[in-house]
Amino acid sequence: MNVDIKIKDNFLPKELFEKVVKQSTTLEYSSKAIVSGYGDEKQHVFLSNLIKKNGNLIKEIEKSIKKHFNLEIENLHVAAFTCVSTKKATPHTDASLYPNEKHMIIYLHGDSNLNSGTGFYNLTDENVYDLNTAVGFFPNRAVIFNADECWHSPLIYTALDNSPRFSIIVWFQPKK
Numbered sequence: 001m002n003v004d005i006k007i008k009d010n011f012l013p014k015e016l017f018e019k020v021v022k023q024s025t026t027l028e029y030s031s032k033a034i035v036s037g038y039g040d041e042k043q044h045v046f047l048s049n050l051i052k053k054n055g056n057l058i059k060e061i062e063k064s065i066k067k068h069f070n071l072e073i074e075n076l077h078v079a080a081f082t083c084v085s086t087k088k089a090t091p092h093t094d095a096s097l098y099p100n101e102k103h104m105i106i107y108l109h110g111d112s113n114l115n116s117g118t119g120f121y122n123l124t125d126e127n128v129y130d131l132n133t134a135v136g137f138f139p140n141r142a143v144i145f146n147a148d149e150c151w152h153s154p155l156i157y158t159a160l161d162n163s164p165r166f167s168i169i170v171w172f173q174p175k176k
């Protein structure tokens with residue numbers, strides 16, 4: 001794997017961040033619409049609540065993408081609030097809809113006692129994944145990477161129960 005992960009803390013403006021954190025706790029996470037992998041390997045790794053493609057929230061998020069990562073959205077594949085309570089790592093790649101797709105996660109909130117975040121793996125042999133980089137779940141941190149060539153997984157190491165963590169994901173093709 002060619003590691004290309006960018007991280008930015010204090011990603012959303014404070015007021016907007018607090019608003020979306022509140023919003024994330026009131027949503028219903030029943031959609032299994034977002035899947036990872038290809039063909040028979042398709043699986044959903046989290047429950048989600050989709051964000052409207054032309055809505056205000058995406059426009060606001062795009063401002064932060066531009067400010068911190070110097071990218072603009074050409075085509076939006078999917079945007080959603082997500083809720084993860086997985087304990088076992090599930091390394092996967094995500095099927096791209098557009099060329100050069102970027103995947104971004106904005107960590108919102110979760111139990112602060114959890115050592116959680118996102119793991120990035122090298123696939124060293126068939127079904128052998130070596131953890132290359134672990135990014136910690138820090139509220140209002142954004143992580144951006146190339147999902148189609150990058151094995152990754154939600155990580156929740158020390159959960160004693162199923163307490164979930166909430167994030168926003170945005171999958172998009174950037175403007176050149």
Ligand SMILES: [Fe+2]
Pocket residue numbers: 036092093094147152
């Ligand atoms: Fe993924």
